[in-house]
Amino acid sequence: GNSVTQMEGPVTLSEEAFLTINCTYTATGYPSLFWYVQYPGEGLQLLLKATKADDKGSNKGFEATYRKETTSFHLEKGSVQVSDSAVYFCALSRQTGANNLFFGTGTRLTVIP
């Protein structure tokens, strides 16, 4: 089946620290992979994506590389800010067209000044 496993958290970091949130997946075929972010009181929004092996998605200083050999899509940022505090969701899509996204449980990140 299709599923996503991400580190549970919560994660608390000081400002300017390095961030890694692990995500691994199980899927048939060649899924597309995503990170969505949910800021307090808001809905989810797409942060970055990668549609094939070895692709690197990046946005707002965040990066994730689609690693087929390890079935992983870890999220990284070199220097986090207080404004990055949010819940981060890893997700996969097994097809294009009408979306059928499989989400992880989300990882809450809190960045303290």
Place this chain on the structure above:
Amino acid sequence: ETGVTQTPRHLVMGMTNKKSLKCEQHLGHNAMYWYKQSAKKPLELMFVYNFKEQTENNSVPSRFSPECPNSSHLFLHLHTLQPEDSALYLCASSQVMPGEYSPLHFGNGTRLTVT
């Protein structure tokens, strides 16, 4: 307004009540979705409407009834809910294009509490 708008933001209802959640998207998208977000669980896809036709119903209990009167509006009708149905209900939309991925645009959700 822009984006995806959900009302109400908060809803408290008893198990015998009937209520409806409303979602409206102003993005011109042709697909709309209902997701359930519960603590410590992955987001659960409940329903998908593509071009106003329901294309997915992920084994959702019949006490949840979706309605999509047009491509801009989506409702979730609720009746005789259980306390375990308390969650954040998220609406999303996207533009379905063959062979391409289009990201989901989410509303801010309705926080539902069933007492």
